[in-house]
Amino acid sequence: MEYAVFAVAAIIVLAGAFGVVVSRNPVHAALSLVATLFGVAVLFVAQEAHFLAAVQVIVYAGAIVVLFLFVIMLLGVDRADDLDTEPLIGQRPAAVLAGLALGGALVAVVVTSTVTGAPRSGAEDSAGADNVTQIGRLLFTEHLFAFEATSVLLVIAVVGAVVLARRRRIEEIDREEPVTDLGRDDGSAGDADEPVEEHA
Amino acid sequence: MVELTWVIPALPLLGFLLLLAFGRRLGDPLAGWLATATVGGSFAATVVVFLGLRGADGGDAHRYTQTLFTWLPAGGFSVDVGFLVDPLSITMCLFVTGTAALIHLYSIGYMHGDEGFSRFFVYMNLFVFSMLVLVLGDNLLLTFLGWEGVGACSYFLIAFWHTKEANASAGKKAFVTNRIGDWGYLVAILLTFFALGSITYTDIFAGAGGLATTTATAIAVLLVIGAIGKSAQLPLYVWLPDAMAGPTPVSALIHAATMVTAGVYLLTRMNPVIAQASPWVSTTIAVVGAATALFAATVAVAQHDIKRVLAYSTVSQLGYMFLAVGSGAYVAAIFHMVTHAFFKALLFLGSGSVIHGMGGEQDMRRMGGLRALMPVTAATFIVGWLAIAGVPPFSGFWSKDEVLLFAWEKHPLLWAVGLVTALLTAFYMGRLVFLTFFGEPRWRRAGTHPGGEAEQSAAEVADDGGGATSTATAVTAVAAEQEVHPHESPWTMTVPLVVLAGLSLLGGVINLSFLSRLQVLEHWLEPVVEAGEHHLDSSSGVKLGLAVVATVASLVGIGLASVLYLRRSAADRPAEPDILLEGWHYDQAVSAFAGGPGRRFFDATTWFDRHIVDGAVNGVAALIRGLGGVARGLQSGYVRSYALGVAAGAVVLVAVFVLRGVAL
Amino acid sequence: MILAATPISASWYLGLSALLFTVGAVGLLVRRNPLVMFMCVELMLNAVNLTFVTFARELDDVGGQVVVFFVLVVAAAEVVIGLGIIVGILRRRPGATADDLSLLKG
Numbered sequence: 005m006e007y008a009v010f011a012v013a014a015i016i017v018l019a020g021a022f023g024v025v026v027s028r029n030p031v032h033a034a035l036s037l038v039a040t041l042f043g044v045a046v047l048f049v050a051q052e053a054h055f056l057a058a059v060q061v062i063v064y065a066g067a068i069v070v071l072f073l074f075v076i077m078l079l080g081v082d083r084a085d086d087l088d089t090e091p092l093i094g095q096r097p098a099a100v101l102a103g104l105a106l107g108g109a110l111v112a113v114v115v116t117s118t119v120t121g122a123p124r125s126g127a128e129d130s131a132g133a134d135n136v137t138q139i140g141r142l143l144f145t146e147h148l149f150a151f152e153a154t155s156v157l158l159v160i161a162v163v164g165a166v167v168l169a170r171r172r173r174i175e176e177i178d179r180e181e182p183v184t185d186l187g188r189d190d191g192s193a194g195d196a197d198e199p200v201e202e203h204a
Numbered sequence: 205m206v207e208l209t210w211v212i213p214a215l216p217l218l219g220f221l222l223l224l225a226f227g228r229r230l231g232d233p234l235a236g237w238l239a240t241a242t243v244g245g246s247f248a249a250t251v252v253v254f255l256g257l258r259g260a261d262g263g264d265a266h267r268y269t270q271t272l273f274t275w276l277p278a279g280g281f282s283v284d285v286g287f288l289v290d291p292l293s294i295t296m297c298l299f300v301t302g303t304a305a306l307i308h309l310y311s312i313g314y315m316h317g318d319e320g321f322s323r324f325f326v327y328m329n330l331f332v333f334s335m336l337v338l339v340l341g342d343n344l345l346l347t348f349l350g351w352e353g354v355g356a357c358s359y360f361l362i363a364f365w366h367t368k369e370a371n372a373s374a375g376k377k378a379f380v381t382n383r384i385g386d387w388g389y390l391v392a393i394l395l396t397f398f399a400l401g402s403i404t405y406t407d408i409f410a411g412a413g414g415l416a417t418t419t420a421t422a423i424a425v426l427l428v429i430g431a432i433g434k435s436a437q438l439p440l441y442v443w444l445p446d447a448m449a450g451p452t453p454v455s456a457l458i459h460a461a462t463m464v465t466a467g468v469y470l471l472t473r474m475n476p477v478i479a480q481a482s483p484w485v486s487t488t489i490a491v492v493g494a495a496t497a498l499f500a501a502t503v504a505v506a507q508h509d510i511k512r513v514l515a516y517s518t519v520s521q522l523g524y525m526f527l528a529v530g531s532g533a534y535v536a537a538i539f540h541m542v543t544h545a546f547f548k549a550l551l552f553l554g555s556g557s558v559i560h561g562m563g564g565e566q567d568m569r570r571m572g573g574l575r576a577l578m579p580v581t582a583a584t585f586i587v588g589w590l591a592i593a594g595v596p597p598f599s600g601f602w603s604k605d606e607v608l609l610f611a612w613e614k615h616p617l618l619w620a621v622g623l624v625t626a627l628l629t630a631f632y633m634g635r636l637v638f639l640t641f642f643g644e645p646r647w648r649r650a651g652t653h654p655g656g657e658a659e660q661s662a663a664e665v666a667d668d669g670g671g672a673t674s675t676a677t678a679v680t681a682v683a684a685e686q687e688v689h690p691h692e693s694p695w696t697m698t699v700p701l702v703v704l705a706g707l708s709l710l711g712g713v714i715n716l717s718f719l720s721r722l723q724v725l726e727h728w729l730e731p732v733v734e735a736g737e738h739h740l741d742s743s744s745g746v747k748l749g750l751a752v753v754a755t756v757a758s759l760v761g762i763g764l765a766s767v768l769y770l771r772r773s774a775a776d777r778p779a780e781p782d783i784l785l786e787g788w789h790y791d792q793a794v795s796a797f798a799g800g801p802g803r804r805f806f807d808a809t810t811w812f813d814r815h816i817v818d819g820a821v822n823g824v825a826a827l828i829r830g831l832g833g834v835a836r837g838l839q840s841g842y843v844r845s846y847a848l849g850v851a852a853g854a855v856v857l858v859a860v861f862v863l864r865g866v867a868l
Numbered sequence: 869m870i871l872a873a874t875p876i877s878a879s880w881y882l883g884l885s886a887l888l889f890t891v892g893a894v895g896l897l898v899r900r901n902p903l904v905m906f907m908c909v910e911l912m913l914n915a916v917n918l919t920f921v922t923f924a925r926e927l928d929d930v931g932g933q934v935v936v937f938f939v940l941v942v943a944a945a946e947v948v949i950g951l952g953i954i955v956g957i958l959r960r961r962p963g964a965t966a967d968d969l970s971l972l973k974g
Contacts, residue, residue, distance in 0.1 A: 052925060095897065135930070138933075162948070842970050
């Protein structure tokens with residue numbers, strides 16, 4: 005039974021991953037990513053990590069992928085990428101080579117060695133408790149400091165996102181004033197005329 | 205009470221910082237009062253520390269070290285900022301802060317109305333701070349810091365009126381000449397560290413006895429080179445006469461009383477090392493001192509500029525101190541340093557008062573008869589004159605007598621040179637006094653602008669020589685337009701004069717040589733100089749005889765001067781040989797050497813520095829830049845190339861783990 | 869748990885996550901669209917998460933799952949900032965690829 009679950013989930017995961025890599029359209033890539041994430045969530049369930057499976061679906065598939073899709077739509081870049089040319093000489097063969105070597109080495113590790121190590125000594129304490137209780141107990145005792153640190157990290161991320169978004173606003177307002185002086189019709193053309201951007 | 209040591213240099217530093225920040229706003233004369241107050245407070249602190257050191261605080265050796273913080277921690281080598289208070293340094297501090305306070309007070313009057321008023325006091329306070337660091341520093345490097353600090357302040361103050369080309373180049377001359385001496389000092393520090401592993405004075409005193417003679421000799425010679433530069437001895441004296449371009453209080457404080465004695469202080473401080481060195485080192489010091497004393501005295505005889513006479517006199521007196529150090533008479537050297545600080549500061553300030561009253565005139569040939577118009581200046585100046593001439597019971601007599609006595613024991617020839625110098629000193633100082641304060645007034649004839657060039661006025665006087673009466677009317681007509689009104693100086697200037705005159709008169713009491721019990725200074729300094737001090741073995745008859753001979757020499761010099769100059773009028777031809785006026789053409793010789801054969805040598809060293817030394821440095825830089833240019837290609841700016849690198853690294857890492865796992 | 873009665877070897881999970889990681893890494897190396905590159909990073913993160921959960925079960929230690937929790941949080945923060953930057957770049961230069969942003973070239 006578990007083999008069947010694993011086989012189906014693994015196929016979904018790998019197919020989704022390949023989909024991300026080979027899709028010309030970013031929207032397709034995002035949808036493939038959702039498939040992969042669902043597959044991983046299933047594997048979490050198969051390994052009794054029910055809480056993480058839920059979080060995986062809600063945060064990853066729900067929030068993060070939606071964020072990706074928002075950005076894609078917002079920027080209007082939902083057009084096909086050109087996958088036939090590769091500007092960096094030798095990048096693609098080198099990447100494939102590196103991928104083969106990395107995958108081979110990792111699989112070699114898995115094949116040549118077995119999982120060892122003693123079970124956690126305090127495991128008996130929470131043996132009877134369910135998955136969420138166990139994680140919660142660990143989070144708020146042993147990993148309390150790290151937990152608080154992640155809250156700080158999230159605050160910083162929020163502030164950073166606000167700053168990144170706000171600066172554009174001010175720049176756009178600043179940019180629009182000279183635009184009218186120069187007789188341009190609207191600010192949309194201003195984006196490309198910034199002197200900094202002429203490097204492209 | 206010795207814990208207050210840090211206050212002594214801190215107060216002038218505070219004054220310096222305050223004046224730097226608010227000096228302009230305080231203006232004239234508040235900035236001057238602030239500066240004077242800080243130095244005066246420093247003097248008070250010194251007195252407190254001195255009393256503490258005399259009492260129980262200092263212990264038997266009267267020595268106390270106060271460490272403030274670690275300055276340069278570098279592995280096993282570390283330099284602390286610490287102050288060493290012992291009889292020598294506190295004696296120096298007392299007279300440095302004392303005379304500095306008086307000269308600051310004097311400067312308020314002297315610099316009144318100058319547009320650089322507050323800037324002047326900024327430099328002066330910085331100078332006092334640096335001098336105190338020099339004196340109090342408990343290691344060679346801290347002393348070197350003060351040493352360079354006073355050098356920089358000296359440079360700033362010589363070139364104080366820097367808009368005039370001559371002043372600016374006089375400052376540069378002082379700076380460059382001193383640098384030669386500083387090199388010697390710096391190498392001496394390194395050598396001391398290599399030899400003893402420490403550069404604090406207490407370690408040096410403890411370890412000096414174990415030094416090899418050659419090492420001690422090398423250190424001593426290098427220190428002597430440093431001292432020769434700072435204390436303006438032959439052959440590096442040339443900067444001091446030119447340093448008179450600065451304001452007169454600067455000449456009094458820096459170039460007479462304090463900074464130029466730093467070399468003597470350093471040699472006294474390091475006397476255990478000199479005692480350990482070969483005997484020829486101290487002989488060299490004595491010979492250099494004696495030669496400088498005689499040489500400068502002969503030049504002083506012929507100078508017309510009142511400040512140049514005093515400048516050469518200072519060089520000559522510093523030669524005396526070197527003679528004392530070379531003769532193993534460290535106490536006498538410090539004694540003469542102290543009395544010299546009193547009377548030479550007095551003489552400089554007096555001459556400044558005269559210059560001030562004469563509206564900037566410095567040529568003695570256009571002075572005369574000022575006694576009646578400037579009574580306080582004249583009276584105090586005469587006290588200073590008798591002191592430097594060595595007339596008993598003025599302070600100069602006692603200290604000079606001490607130096608001559610030790611010189612006699614070193615070698616009678618040195619004593620003879622010292623005696624001739626004493627005679628010459630009495631003579632040229634008599635000449636100065638007679639020309640300035642006695643005789644007929646010649647300043648009414650001052651036709652040229654105040655402070656005119658010496659050559660110009662010399663030519664003028666020579667022309668006047670023949671027909672004085674015929675040109676008299678024309679000269680009076682010129683003088684009517686540029687009338688000089690000599691007048692007495694304000695009280696801020698006369699009070700320091702009176703105080704210094706009192707000290708010049710009585711300063712000898714700190715070390716009266718005829719009774720052992722009265723040799724206070726000698727007993728006080730004994731723990732510091734015991735390693736190097738020479739012990740007298742002359743009988744009291746010899747001592748008395750030498751004193752009488754010295755006194756007679758002084759009186760003869762004064763008598764000669766009075767015969768030649770007391771009744772002098774402006775019409776007389778100059779009595780001095782030109783070669784003395786030109787300082788034996790020493791300056792020209794130096795210029796000729798530096799411009800000719802020296803120039804080629806300097807060019808060669810420049811080439812070596814530019815191509816070999818700089819070449820090595822630049823070569824390394826070029827090599828690194830070349831390698832960087834190669835590595836630069838890796839920085840393509842493409843994120844994916846970097847990611848490829850990361851992936852390759854990950855592959856290697858995993859591969860290593862796999863292979864190790866297999867091997868296990 | 870019925871499935872737990874016949875557990876399959878942890879090696880299968882680990883092998884799967886190795887492949888997932890490799891696919892993500894290759895995708896990161898060959899794609900030029902910054903958004904897709906970002907998705908590839910997420911693939912690699914998920915591969916690592918999978919190994920953590922596998923080890924947590926194998927060693928009977930919930931600590932591994934806690935680490936995954938932290939990785940999720942960090943990934944969320946990273947996506948917020950990363951997408952903010954990408955939005956900033958692509959607004960100024962529509963259609964830019966990672967290769968166009970090579971101003972820091974030596």
